[in-house]
Amino acid sequence: MPRDVRPTPATPLPAAAPSPAPGPARLPVALLGAGQIGRMHAARMQRHADVVLAGVADPSPAARDWAGALGVPWAADAGELLDRVRPRAALVATPNQLHCPVALACIERGIVPLVEKPIADTVEAAARIAAAARTAGVPVLVGHQRRHNAMVQRARRLIAEGAIGRPVAVSLLAAWLKPDAYFDVAWRREKGGGPVLINAIHDIDLLRHLVGEVVSVQAVACSARRGFEVEDTAAAVLRLAGDALATLLVTDSAVSPWNYDLASGESELYARQAVDALFIAGSAGALALPQGNLWRYRGEGGAARHWHGELTQECTPVHHRDPYAEQLRHLRAVAEGRELPLCSAEDGLATLRATLAVLEAAAGGRPVVIGAAAEVHNPAS
Ligand SMILES: NC(=O)c1ccc[n+]([C@@H]2O[C@H](COP(=O)([O-])OP(=O)(O)OC[C@H]3O[C@@H](n4cnc5c(N)ncnc54)[C@H](O)[C@@H]3O)[C@@H](O)[C@H]2O)c1
Known part of the structure; x- marks a missing residue:
């Protein structure tokens, strides 16, 4: 086994790298659940070369004000935002117990969801997501970054x-x-x-x-x-x-x-x-x-x-x-059919x-x- 010793680069590598997306336009991604991790994802989206924050769904007044400050569309309900904004992909960062209904709302609209871990709170709910994804032919990614x-x-x-x-x-x-x-x-x-x-x-x-x-x-x-x-x-x-x-x-x-x-x-x-x-x-x-x-x-x-x-x-x-930024690059590549989910x-x-x-x-x-x-x-x- 050869030793895999590589030099430290003189300048930092870009946060998200290997296969650059084909076009300059960034993939619109909706954020569904704007709590602790949702906002961290949003911060990365704002400086990412591959994705752009298309809107926020979260019933809390704090999330409504935050979306307003960012200047992006907001709705209390995930389905309502998805119908209004029609993003290509969505990041599901609600409490665990809501992953299933929110992921299903994406899948039935043909929108590729990156569902934060755990994929759902029960095996039955997770199996429902997997079955719906298979039937609809919509890939699902799970956020095991x-x-x-x-x-x-x-x-x-x-x-x-x-x-x-x-x-x-x-x-x-x-x-x-x-x-x-x-x-x-x-x-x-x-x-x-x-x-x-x-x-x-x-x-x-x-x-x-x-x-x-x-x-x-x-x-x-x-x-x-x-x-x-x-x-x-x-x-x-x-x-x-x-x-x-x-x-x-x-x-x-x-x-x-x-x-x-x-x-x-x-x-x-x-x-x-x-x-x-x-x-x-x-x-x-x-x-x-x-x-x-x-x-x-x-x-x-x-x-x-x-x-x-x-x-x-x-x-x-x-x-x-940065694995979170790399995960966003991967989300775009999966939504565009260039890669298969690393965590399906x-x-x-x-x-x-x-x-x-x-x-x-x-x-x-x-x-x-x-x-x-x-x-x-x-x-x-
Ligand atoms: N991958 C990671 O490293 C990582 C880290 C932290 C959390 N997580 C996961 O992310 C998810 C969110 O965790 P958190 O710590 O950000 O929780 P949080 O409680 O801080 O945020 C959840 C947000 O979802 C909103 N929400 C509630 N109902 C909603 C609905 N119907 N539609 C849309 N939004 C709704 C809440 O108002 C809240 O703002 C959890 O599943 C958690 O396990 C992953």
């Missing part, structure tokens, strides 16, 4: 090329201290709004994307720190296809740098920490993300290739690319199924077998 991170793409390539051999054991850490004000929004305290479904779903999607399908789950959840209906802390053991085992720890109630958000530098909301949060140990090597370091026994000078030998650590910085509705559904299995296993106190239903073909892989 980590798949657009250059370091994640490198890790996927390395694993596929056999750099770590066969994955054996994986550990995922997702621990932070969220501010109390974050929970002033009711849906984040209620069923479907806890850190497993809001946050750990990203880690489970990475696990599926990099290592393999989740086939069974055991878990324990706890809500003792915040006392809400939803968990604040959970621990899970996941069995993957190919017999790798993974552990997952998630909490929104403890001080910790060990989570992908703080460690990846993907979002300006977080002060970056130079740590890892995802550890993959294989039969021939080990990889940790998001820093991307790779460990292997080289056996140089006849040294042992096991725990008594010398373990080599390779560090390979990659060109920085079926893929989002399989990630949701595995994530909900964590909550189900914790609630039932026994393992949940996911089985063949989770086998997913990712059209873009």
Whole structure:
């Protein structure tokens, strides 16, 4: 395996790069749900070469005033805005429980939705989105933006090329201290709004994307720190296809740098920490993300290739690319039929199924077998 060491560029690369869109016009994209993440997407759209913010749907007076200040059309209702503005694509950033009706409103109008994760709050609702998309022939993208991170793409390539051999054991850490004000929004305290479904779903999607399908789950959840209906802390053991085992720890109630958000530098909301949060140990090597370091026994000078030998650590910085901006470039390319979704509705559904299995296993106190239903073909892989 050659070392993939590339020089740091003298000037930053454009936020969204590789295949430039054919025409100069930017793709009109409606924002459906203008809360915390919706506004972050809008800020990127405003400086993006491929997309333009076509309008905002959100019933809150604050969103109406914000859209007015931006000078873009506003409606309280998603369907009303879509009928008025007729965008080519839409970004669905409503509370989880509304992803399904809002995504369906897009699909029935032939508008390509990028649905924030989770694709929906239940497997049934996610399956409805996937079925409607198939019937209408409208591609759906799911906002697992980590798949657009250059370091994640490198890790996927390395694993596929056999750099770590066969994955054996994986550990995922997702621990932070969220501010109390974050929970002033009711849906984040209620069923479907806890850190497993809001946050750990990203880690489970990475696990599926990099290592393999989740086939069974055991878990324990706890809500003792915040006392809400939803968990604040959970621990899970996941069995993957190919017999790798993974552990997952998630909490929104403890001080910790060990989570992908703080460690990846993907979002300006977080002060970056130079740590890892995802550890993959294989039969021939080990990889940790998001820093991307790779460990292997080289056996140089006849040294042992096991725990008594010398373990080599390779560090390979990659060109920085904002995954959220790259996701918007990809949205345009999918809407124009030039690319297939990197995370399709079926893929989002399989990630949701595995994530909900964590909550189900914790609630039932026994393992949940996911089985063949989770086998997913990712059209873009
Ligand atoms: N990919 C990521 O990194 C990431 C990060 C944060 C949140 N999210 C996801 O994005 C979604 C939104 O999260 P948030 O933190 O921005 O929530 P939020 O509560 O801050 O914002 C949700 C917005 O949707 C609006 N809304 C409610 N009903 C609506 C309707 N019928 N039509 C249109 N808008 C409606 C609300 O008024 C609010 O402004 C969630 O699904 C969440 O899981 C993804």
